[in-house]
Amino acid sequence: MAALGRWFISQLRELGGMGLLGLWALRYCFPPRWDLFFKQSERIGVRSLPVILLSSAFIGMVFALETFYALRKFGAETMVGASLALAMARELGPVFTAVMLTARAGSAMAAELGTMRVTEQIDALEAMAVNPISYLVVPRIMGSTLLAPILTGISDFIGVAGGYAIGVLVLGIDAGAFVSNIEKYLEVTDIYYGLLKAAVFGFLLALICCYKGYSVRGGAEGVGRATTESVVFSTVMILVADYILTALLF
Amino acid sequence: MLKGVDLLIPDGEITVILGRSGVGKSVLLKHLIGLIRPDRGRIILDGEDITRMGERQLIRIRKRFGMLFQEGALFDSFTVAENVAFPLLEHTSLSEREIEERVREKLRQVDLEDAWDKYPSELSGGMKKRVALARALALDPDIVLCDEPTSGLDPVAAATIEKLILETQRRLSKTFVVITHDLKTALSIGSRIALLEDGKIVVEGRPEEVLKSGHPLIEAYIKREEIGKEVG
Numbered sequence: 001m002a003a004l005g006r007w008f009i010s011q012l013r014e015l016g017g018m019g020l021l022g023l024w025a026l027r028y029c030f031p032p033r034w035d036l037f038f039k040q041s042e043r044i045g046v047r048s049l050p051v052i053l054l055s056s057a058f059i060g061m062v063f064a065l066e067t068f069y070a071l072r073k074f075g076a077e078t079m080v081g082a083s084l085a086l087a088m089a090r091e092l093g094p095v096f097t098a099v100m101l102t103a104r105a106g107s108a109m110a111a112e113l114g115t116m117r118v119t120e121q122i123d124a125l126e127a128m129a130v131n132p133i134s135y136l137v138v139p140r141i142m143g144s145t146l147l148a149p150i151l152t153g154i155s156d157f158i159g160v161a162g163g164y165a166i167g168v169l170v171l172g173i174d175a176g177a178f179v180s181n182i183e184k185y186l187e188v189t190d191i192y193y194g195l196l197k198a199a200v201f202g203f204l205l206a207l208i209c210c211y212k213g214y215s216v217r218g219g220a221e222g223v224g225r226a227t228t229e230s231v232v233f234s235t236v237m238i239l240v241a242d243y244i245l246t247a248l249l250f
Numbered sequence: 251m252l253k254g255v256d257l258l259i260p261d262g263e264i265t266v267i268l269g270r271s272g273v274g275k276s277v278l279l280k281h282l283i284g285l286i287r288p289d290r291g292r293i294i295l296d297g298e299d300i301t302r303m304g305e306r307q308l309i310r311i312r313k314r315f316g317m318l319f320q321e322g323a324l325f326d327s328f329t330v331a332e333n334v335a336f337p338l339l340e341h342t343s344l345s346e347r348e349i350e351e352r353v354r355e356k357l358r359q360v361d362l363e364d365a366w367d368k369y370p371s372e373l374s375g376g377m378k379k380r381v382a383l384a385r386a387l388a389l390d391p392d393i394v395l396c397d398e399p400t401s402g403l404d405p406v407a408a409a410t411i412e413k414l415i416l417e418t419q420r421r422l423s424k425t426f427v428v429i430t431h432d433l434k435t436a437l438s439i440g441s442r443i444a445l446l447e448d449g450k451i452v453v454e455g456r457p458e459e460v461l462k463s464g465h466p467l468i469e470a471y472i473k474r475e476e477i478g479k480e481v482g
Contacts, residue, residue, distance in 0.1 A: 115326075124323035127283055127395075128337045129312035131305075 018211045021133070025141050025207070028134040036139035044105045044140070045147035049154070051100055056155040059092055060084060060162030068171050077171075081178035082185040084163040085156075089190040090250065093156040094148075095242055098201035101148060102234040106209035109140050110230035113213025114223035122214070137214065141206040148202025149195040156194070193249040200241055205234040251277050252288070253449030264419050264426040266440030268433065270467075273446050275429040276320065279395050282427065283315050284308045313341060316386030318396040322378035324370040330357070330381050331366045337388045356384040360414060376407030383414060387422075394418075396428040400435050412438045433471040437461075 067080050113136060116122050125132045160182070167173040212230035216222045251274040259265045269275045280286045281293060284300050292299045300311055324333050334353045338344055344352065357363045360380040370378055379399060386394055399415065400408035416439055419426050430436055436443050436457070443460045445453040445467060453463045460468060 119321060119326075120319045120323040121325055123280070123285055124317070124319055124325075126285055127312060127315065127317040127319075128340065129309045130340050131309075 014211075017215060018207055021137065021211045021214065022141075022207050024133050025138050028131060028138050029142065032142065033134065033139060036135065037142050040139040040143035041147055043108075044101065044143045045151060048101055048104050048147075048151060051104060052097055052151050052155050053158055055096060055100055056088075056093070056158040057162035059096055060088065060159030060164075061166045063087060063092070063159070064163035064167040064171070068167060068173070077173050078177035079181055080163065080167045080171075080173055081160070082181035084167075085160050085182040085186045086190060088156045088159040089186060089194045090246070091194075091242070093152045093159060094194050094198040094201060095238065097152045097155045097198060098148060098205060098238045099235055101144065101151070101202065102205045102209070102231055102238070105144065106205045106234050107227050107231050109206065109209040110213040110227045111223060113137075113210060114216035114226045117214060117216045118219050118223060132214075137210045140210055141203060144202040144206035145199050146202070148205075149198040152195055152198035153191075156191070193245075196249070197242065197245045200245060201238050204237050204241055208234045208237060251449060252281070254291070255446070255449070255451055257444055257451050257454070259425065259427055260442065261425050262423050263441040264415065264428060264439050265442045265444065266436040267427065267429045267444050267446055268436045268471075269429075269431060269446035271431055274449060275431070275446055276397050278446065279317075279397055279427065279429050282395060283312055283317060313389065314392045316389065316391035316394045318379065318382045318386045318394070318399055320397040320401060322370070322382040324378055324381060324385070326370045328369075329366070330362065330368050330370075330373070333370070333381060334385045334388055337385065341389060352388065356388055357381075359387070359418070360384045374407075376403050376410060379403070379407075379411055380414065383411070383418075387418065390422070391424070393425045393427065396426065398430055399428060400430065400432060408432075408435065415439050433468075433474075 063084050064080050067083050068077055071077050071079055071083070113122070116136070122132045122136070125135060164175075164178060168175045168178055209230040212226040212233070213223075216226045218225075255278060257267075267275055267278060277286060281288055284293075284303065287301055291301070293301050295311060295314075298311070300308065303311065324330075325336065328336065331350075331353050334356050335349050338349045338352055342349075354363060354366075357366065360383055362377060362380050362384065365373065365377060365381065370381070373381065383396075383399070386396075396415065399411050403411065412435060415426060415428065418424065426439075428435075428439060440457055442455065443453075443457055444451045445460065445465065447467055453460050453465045453468060455463070461472065
């Protein structure tokens with residue numbers, strides 16, 4: 001019981017620490033360091049593009065495959081396109097993009113900041129009168145928050161394209177029906193709210209991963225632990241936030 | 251860890267804070283630059299109490315300092331030149347050419363101009379400390395703090411660092427605060443030595459005064475040096 005209590009208190013402390021870091025980051029957003037923002041955007045966004053493209057294509061393809069066989073039982077195969085587009089825009093695009101970003105960019109943030117912490121590079125920044133939150137954390141949070149929706153938009157498109165390739169070219173669904181049902185059932189708000197969710201996920205994953213790295217203690221072992229915890233905790237929080245946002249928005 | 255340190259650091263001299271490992275020397279150094287705030291007491295710099303300062307004021311104060319960290323704390327994704335240029339890029343409006351000239355001058359002073367394009371992972375321990383010293387001096391600070399500048403180095407490399415610190419201090423008349431656990435280093439470079447033990451400064455003065463103080467820890471240091479010479 002005591003151990004459970006200690007764990008609960010430690011989690012509260014972590015959440016409080018993340019909240020404080022988030023507030024500090026918002027405070028130091030202005031004036032923005034555009035040079036650092038673009039550098040981080042390239043690392044977070046551009047370098048994540050190949051894995052996002054690949055995973056989105058396969059997500060779309062497997063979704064089309066699964067829904068085809070399910071919908072065929074009702075004679076509704078032509079609805080594969082619409083259901084895929086809705087699923088990608090509202091859920092699969094934002095969530096899988098955020099999970100991929102967490103695995104690729106978020107873990108790198110935690111590892112990099114953690115290594116800088118244990119080798120006193122963050123202390124060196126402070127000693128040189130450079131605010132480490134402004135220099136290290138803000139560009140990463142800004143980059144992730146702004147790039148996640150862009151990558152999600154690309155993911156949505158590639159996912160539907162992958163589903164179209166399988167549905168129309170392999171499974172024989174009528175191309176016109178595939179596309180026209182997307183136009184009929186997919187609304188602008190589905191896409192818009194999906195991108196909004198992506199922005200929230202991008203903010204959360206960067207905040208959590210930066211916090212875990214920034215607050216590392218304990219040398220190489222601490223850095224390893226922080227990197228693992230950042231990925232796990234970010235993924236869980238993305239799923240929790242997904243439920244809350246879906247309930248509020250849709 | 252620190253329990254009532256009372257220390258005056260004179261301007262324009264090298265003050266060495268000597269003490270055993272884990273006694274709080276690095277912690278004391280970080281207090282001087284405001285990286286750690288004390289629970290009680292004051293740190294006065296030219297009449298200003300830095301313990302009561304807000305962040306903006308601390309940024310102004312920190313620009314007067316250069317700090318050499320124990321392992322160098324070089325940014326490992328930057329080259330040697332980029333590391334030394336960093337404070338100049340952040341705090342000056344010098345042109346790219348002027349920054350390049352300043353970086354070359356600093357690297358020349360530590361005899362590492364050839365390491366311009368190298369990354370910290372490609373440098374030896376001694377070279378890292380020399381680059382870190384060049385970076386600490388990039389903004390021509392009033393006060394230079396050195397955290398164990400010779401630890402982990404072979405005697406030749408350690409002597410090089412000690413010589414650099416002495417030459418830099420003589421040339422620029424800066425105030426240096428050096429922390430070390432090595433009596434030999436303290437005697438080589440210090441114009442004043444303060445012994446930190448049990449969270450307090452227990453002995454303080456010119457090197458010859460400290461050696462004659464009779465403090466048990468100083469006697470133990472001297473004995474260790476003599477044993478070292480006998481074995482050698």
